[in-house]
Amino acid sequence: MRISVGIATTARTQVLQRTIDRLLVQTRLPDDVIVCSPATVDPLADRHRDVPFPIRHVASELGLTKQRNTIIRAAGDCDVLLFIDDDFFLGCRYLAEMAEVFDCPSIVVATGAVIADGIKGPGLAPDAAERIITQDDAQSHPRHITETRHGYGCNMALRYRTLIEKGLFFDENLPRYGWYEDVDLMRRLAHHGRSVRCAAARGVHLGVKSGRTSGRFLGYSQIANPIYLYRKGTYDLQEAIGSASRNFAANLKGSVRPESYIDRRGRLIGNLIGLRDLAARRLHPSNALRMDERG
Structure with missing residues (x-):
């Protein structure tokens, strides 16, 4: 082998x-x-x-x-x-x-x-x-x-x-x-x-933090990716909703007193933009690439 x-x-x-x-x-x-x-x-x-x-x-x-x-x-x-x-x-x-x-x-x-x-x-x-x-x-x-x-x-x-x-x-x-x-x-x-x-x-x-994505980018992905995979058929609806809601709740709570090694506020902003795109029916994982350009 x-x-x-x-x-x-x-x-x-x-x-x-x-x-x-x-x-x-x-x-x-x-x-x-x-x-x-x-x-x-x-x-x-x-x-x-x-x-x-x-x-x-x-x-x-x-x-x-x-x-x-x-x-x-x-x-x-x-x-x-x-x-x-x-x-x-x-x-x-x-x-x-x-x-x-x-x-x-x-x-x-x-x-x-x-x-x-x-x-x-x-x-x-x-x-x-x-x-x-x-x-x-x-x-x-x-x-x-x-x-x-x-x-x-x-x-x-x-x-x-x-x-x-x-x-x-x-x-x-x-x-x-x-x-x-x-x-x-x-x-x-x-x-x-x-x-x-x-x-x-x-x-x-090790979970080395250098070289990873920005908080906004990851926050958007936390909403967009599970929904995308549900639509694709590799995620169950319950899994997709559970994943997105758990991450949103963690970022909402963590943004009050964020950990030094996690951009909780950036993730929360990304979550909110993702939810906005979901409501507007334009949610897609690739939109995360534009997070630095969006408000």
Whole structure:
């Protein structure tokens, strides 16, 4: 089985280097790594000679969905394509566990267990994340495969042959950071097989805040994307309404005393513009690109 690792990145070379270091300690190494950035300069040019697997750099337009689709087109010869964020530290047995998971031909998509997630707070420093995952590596974990409908794009493995044969790609109508692009693709792919979570494939998501979208942009996406996916058929109406309302409530409450690491007021403004567009029947995820121009 050939496993390729795809990483979309934007101007976060230091943490990307640490993410590559975690690939070096895998008990089962990747067959190759494909890094996609909007820059023509390879951010890992100095690493090619000191790693035991090929690293390829491909350039793309800015945007997570566009960059990941560029990786899909570039992958070519692999059985499993594992997407990880450029700030996701893999446990040492992650790839070995995924290889075991995909030995089952009915499984077409799998995600692992995120044991710590800095996206829910101010973010984790690389050294702190390294300590967490190293301590976790020293323990044994049962494989424990469960069915799931909710992928987490920071670590998502796809059966490449099914992906290509069915012509499935990330939806580029979800711009920049995506927001639910992972669930959308997972559910479309799951029409052709099983979608699972493997408890023994473990990792830590740093949740680095640099390089992410503005508060207004994300706030608009929090309204537009779930509604768009409901209309598309990959989200239930209850899920879409629940997601939009939870985020609106969190931003409304948080805007009174916002966290230092979250632009709550910007998100709330984006939410309100999204609700206005919904009422005017012009809501669409791509409108988020114009958030800096709108009031």
